[in-house]
Amino acid sequence: MRTPRGKLLLVLAVVLVVAGTGWGVGTLLRSPADEAAARRPPQPSLVTAAVERRKLVATVVVSGTLEYGSPYPVSLAGVVGGSETVQRATRAPRRGTLAEGAVLMEVNGRPVFVFSGKVPMHRSIVPGAEGADVTQLQKALRRLGYRAPATGVFDQATVAAVSRFYAKRGYEAQQPTLELRRQRDELRRAVRTAQEVLAAERKALDQGRDVLPMKVRLTNARLDLKAAEQALQSARAQDHTTEDEAKVEAAESAVRAAEEKLLAAQQELDQATAPSTPAPSPSSTAGPTTGATPGPPADTRLLELRVANADAELAAARSALERVREEAGTTRAKRLAELRKNVRVAREVVVTAEQALRQARQLSPVKLKAANAQRDLAAAQALLAEFSRTYGTTVPPGEVVFLPRLPARLHKPAVKAGEPVDKSVATVTSSAFMVSGSVDVAEAERVKTGLNASIETEAGRTVPGTVTAIGGRDAKGAVPVTITPASMKGLKKLAGAPVTVRVTIGATDQEVLVVPAAAVVTAADGKARVQVEVAPDRTKEVEVRTGLSADGAVEVTGDLKPGDMVVINSA
Numbered sequence: 001m002r003t004p005r006g007k008l009l010l011v012l013a014v015v016l017v018v019a020g021t022g023w024g025v026g027t028l029l030r031s032p033a034d035e036a037a038a039r040r041p042p043q044p045s046l047v048t049a050a051v052e053r054r055k056l057v058a059t060v061v062v063s064g065t066l067e068y069g070s071p072y073p074v075s076l077a078g079v080v081g082g083s084e085t086v087q088r089a090t091r092a093p094r095r096g097t098l099a100e101g102a103v104l105m106e107v108n109g110r111p112v113f114v115f116s117g118k119v120p121m122h123r124s125i126v127p128g129a130e131g132a133d134v135t136q137l138q139k140a141l142r143r144l145g146y147r148a149p150a151t152g153v154f155d156q157a158t159v160a161a162v163s164r165f166y167a168k169r170g171y172e173a174q175q176p177t178l179e180l181r182r183q184r185d186e187l188r189r190a191v192r193t194a195q196e197v198l199a200a201e202r203k204a205l206d207q208g209r210d211v212l213p214m215k216v217r218l219t220n221a222r223l224d225l226k227a228a229e230q231a232l233q234s235a236r237a238q239d240h241t242t243e244d245e246a247k248v249e250a251a252e253s254a255v256r257a258a259e260e261k262l263l264a265a266q267q268e269l270d271q272a273t274a275p276s277t278p279a280p281s282p283s284s285t286a287g288p289t290t291g292a293t294p295g296p297p298a299d300t301r302l303l304e305l306r307v308a309n310a311d312a313e314l315a316a317a318r319s320a321l322e323r324v325r326e327e328a329g330t331t332r333a334k335r336l337a338e339l340r341k342n343v344r345v346a347r348e349v350v351v352t353a354e355q356a357l358r359q360a361r362q363l364s365p366v367k368l369k370a371a372n373a374q375r376d377l378a379a380a381q382a383l384l385a386e387f388s389r390t391y392g393t394t395v396p397p398g399e400v401v402f403l404p405r406l407p408a409r410l411h412k413p414a415v416k417a418g419e420p421v422d423k424s425v426a427t428v429t430s431s432a433f434m435v436s437g438s439v440d441v442a443e444a445e446r447v448k449t450g451l452n453a454s455i456e457t458e459a460g461r462t463v464p465g466t467v468t469a470i471g472g473r474d475a476k477g478a479v480p481v482t483i484t485p486a487s488m489k490g491l492k493k494l495a496g497a498p499v500t501v502r503v504t505i506g507a508t509d510q511e512v513l514v515v516p517a518a519a520v521v522t523a524a525d526g527k528a529r530v531q532v533e534v535a536p537d538r539t540k541e542v543e544v545r546t547g548l549s550a551d552g553a554v555e556v557t558g559d560l561k562p563g564d565m566v567v568i569n570s571a
Contacts, residue, residue, distance in 0.1 A: 048533050048565040052514045058506040058550035059454075060447055062481055064437025066455070066491065066499050068409055068429035069484065075424045077121040078397030080107035082177035086420055087398070093413040093426040100406045101144050103169065107421050110399060111171050115140035117402035125395040129154040136402060137395065141165060159393045173393045184391060187384040194377035201370040218353035225346035232339040241335070244328035251321040258314035265310045269303040405430060433491045435465065435483040435501055444470065444479035446505045453483050453503045457494060463487065467503055506548050508555060517554045519566040520546060530556070531567035539567055 080087055091106035098104065104112045117136035125134060130153050141148040141161045148161035159173075166173040176184075200213045240248060398421075408428040415425045435455060439447060449470060455463040464486045471480035483501050485491060519530050528546050531539040547555030560566075 046533055046537065046539070047568045049516050049519065049568055051560050051562055051564040051566060053511050053562040054514055055511050056508045056514055056548050056550055056553060056555050057504060058548055059502040060439060060443045060505055062435075062437040062439055062453075062483065062501040062503060064435040064481075064483070064499060064501060066433055066435050066457075066485075066494050066497050068411060068495060069432050069434035069482075070405070070430040071411065072403065072408075072428050073414075073424045074104070074401055074403070074426045074428055076107070076112065076398040076401070076421060078124070080112060080396055080398035080421075081110040082174055082180070082394070082396060083108070087422070089415050089417050089419055089421050089425070092415055092417045092419075093410055095410050095413065097431070098403070098406065098408045098410055098428065100140060101165070101169075104401060104410075105415075105425060107398065110174075110396075111166075111169065112399055112401060112425075113169075114401050114403055114406065114408075116143075116404075116406040118404055119402060121397055121400045121402055124397050125154050125400075126390040127154055127156075127159060127392045127394070128389045133402070134158070137162075137400065154395075162395060163393060174396055174399070175393060176391060180391065184384075184387060187380070187387055190380045191377070191384050194373065194380040198370070198373035198377050201366070201373040204366055204369070214353065214357040218350070218357050221346065221350040221353040225343070225350050228339065228342040228346040232336070232343055235332070235335055235339050238332075240328045240332060244324075244331055247324045248321070248328055251317070251324040254317040255314070255321050258310065258317040262307065262310035262314050265303065265306040269300060269307050272300045272303050403428060407431065431488075433485055433488055433495070434468070435485070435499055436480065437483070437501060438474070438478035438480045441473060441477060441479060444481070447479075447481060447503055448505075451503050451505060453501050455483065455485055456500045456502070457497065458499070461490075463491070465501065506550070508548055512547065512555045513557065513560055513562070514553045515544075515556050515560075515566050516568055517549055517552055518568045520544065520554055520556065528556075530558075530560070532560070533565040533567060 074093075076087075085108070087107050089105055089107055090109050091103075093105045098114050100114065100116050102114055104114050106112065115137065117133075117140065119132045119136055121133060123129075123133070125137065132152070134154050135150065135152040137154075138148045138150050138152070138158055138161075141158070142150065144165065146161040146165050148158050149155065163173045204213055239245075409431050410426055411429045412427045413425070414423070414427065415421055447467060447470060449467050451467045453465040453467055455465045457463075465483045466486065467481060468484040469482035471482075473479055481503075483503070515530060520528050521530070522528050527543055529541045529543050532542050533539050542559050544556040544558035544560065547557070549555070
C-alpha cells in the first residue's frame with residue numbers, strides 16, 4: 001500500500017512531464033509573423049580595419065635557381081703541339097677547382113695549361129714575339145715562382161722559365177718540329193749555295209771565264225732533272241717501298257696465322273661437342289640389348305673461349321693489315337708527291353740555269369754577275385736570320401688558356417677522352433654562387449642593381465643578397481635578374497636548387513601609420529581620404545597623404561592614430 005508521501009511524488013512527476021511536453025511543443029510552433037521576422041536579413045554593418053604603426057617594406061618576388069656564377073665557355077685557340085694533325089683529347093677535362101698553372105686537359109699527349117689573364121690566347125708565342133699575351137704569360141710564371149722578366153718580349157730568359165715550368169709538371173716545352181728543322185736546313189743550304197756561287201763568280205771574274213760556270217750549272221741542273229724523273233718513274237712502278245712491303249707481308253702472315261688458329265680452335269670445339277657412340281659391352285651378344293646411359297656433357301667453355309679469342313685475334317690481325325695497307329698507300333702518295341715536287345723544282349732550276357746562261361752570253365759582264373751573286377747571298381742570309389729569330393722553343397696557341405679569374409671551378413666538361421677537339425672543351429664558373437631568375441617588365445622597372453634582397457630556400461633558410469645584374473627583355477617578355485648572396489657559406493649543397501628571392505624595392509626608415517589600400521579613397525578634388533568609425537554605424541572623413549605601398553597596405557599621414565578603425569567598404 002502506497003504512503004501519502006509516495007503518492008505526492010508521483011503526482012509531481014506527472015505534472016512535470018506534462019509541463020515539459022507542452023513547452024517543447026510550444027517552441028516548435030511559430031506564427032507566420034514570427035517566421036517572417038526570423039527570415040529578415042540582418043542590419044548592414046561596416047567592414048573596418050585597425051590603423052597600425054609599423055615599418056612598411058615593398059618587395060618584388062623573383063623565382064630562380066641557385067647556381068655557380070659567371071659561366072665561361074673554354075675553347076682552344078689553335079693546335080696543341082707543333083703538328084697540324086687531328087687534335088684528339090687524350091685526357092679529358094675533370095670537374096673540380098682550377099688553380100693557376102693547372103693542367104686543364106691533354107691533347108695528343110700534350111698539356112693544356114690555364115693561367116689568369118684577360119687577353120685571350122690567339123697565336124703561337126715564338127722567340128722574339130711581343131705583346132700583351134706575352135706579358136700575361138710572364139706575369140703568370142712570376143706568380144708561380146719562375147724567374148721570368150716582365151718585358152713583354154718572349155726572350156731567352158722567358159724561354160728558360162717556360163722550359164722549367166713544363167719540366168716541373170712532367171712535360172717538355174714544344175721544340176721545333178721536323179718540318180721547321182728541314183726549313184732551317186734548306187735556308188742554310190741556300191746560304192752555302194749563294195756563297196759558292198759568289199765565290200765562283202769572283203773566280204770567273206778573276207779568270208775572265210764568266211760563261212763557263214753557267215754551262216756547268218745548266219749541265220748539273222739537267223742531270224738533277226733526269227735523276228728526279230727517273231726516281232719518279234721508279235716510284236710509280238712500285239706499289240710499295242721495301243719497308244712497307246715487309247710490313248704488309250708481316251701483317252698478311254699474321255692474318256694467316258690467326259685464321260689457322262681459329263680453324264684449329266673451331267675443330268677442337270666441334271670434336272668436343274660431337275655426340276659420342278658408346279662401345280658395345282661383351283654381354284651385349286648374350287643378353288637383350290639395353291640402352292646406353294649417356295655420360296655428363298663435356299665442359300666446352302675453355303674451347304669456346306679459345307674460339308672467341310682466336311676470332312678476336314683474326315679480326316685484330318685483319319684490322320692491322322688494313323691499317324698497314326692504308327699507311328703504305330699514304331706513304332706512297334706522299335713519296336710520289338715529294339718526287340713530283342723534286343721534278344718541278346729541278347725543271348725550274350734548269351729553266352733558271354738556261355735563262356742565266358742566255359743572259360750571261362748576252363750581257364757577259366762578269367762584274368755584274370758577281371754583284372748579283374753578292375745580293376743573292378745577302379738575301380739568303382737575311383732569310384736565314386729572320387727565320388732564326390723565331391726558331392726555338394715555342395708555346396703553341398692551344399697549350400695555354402687564359403681565364404679572366406682564377407681559381408675557377410670546372411663546371412661541365414664538353415669533350416671526352418678520344419674525341420676530336422674542334423669546339424668548346426669545357427665550361428668554367430667562379431667559385432661564388434648566384435641566383436638567376438626573371439621578372440615581368442612592369443616589375444623590372446622598379447628593380448635596380450644594388451638593391452638588397454632576401455634569398456629563401458625550400459628548406460626555409462634565408463640568406464641576404466644583392467641585385468648585381470639586370471638583363472634586357474627576352475623573347476618571352478621577361479627581364480633576367482641576377483642576385484648574388486652576401487655569404488657563400490653552406491650553399492654548396494644547394495647548387496641547382498630552386499629558391500625564392502624577395503627584392504626590397506622600398507622601405508620606410510621608421511615605423512609609420514599603415515592602413516589597408518582599399519580604405520583609401522581619392523575624391524573628385526584629387527585628395528585622398530579615409531572613413532573613420534567614431535561610433536557604431538557612424539563615420540567621419542579624414543584627409544590623409546599617402547606614401548609607400550606594399551602587400552595591400554599603404555603608408556598614410558593625417559589625423560589618425562594607431563587603433564582607429566577605418567572603413568574598407570560598406571556591407
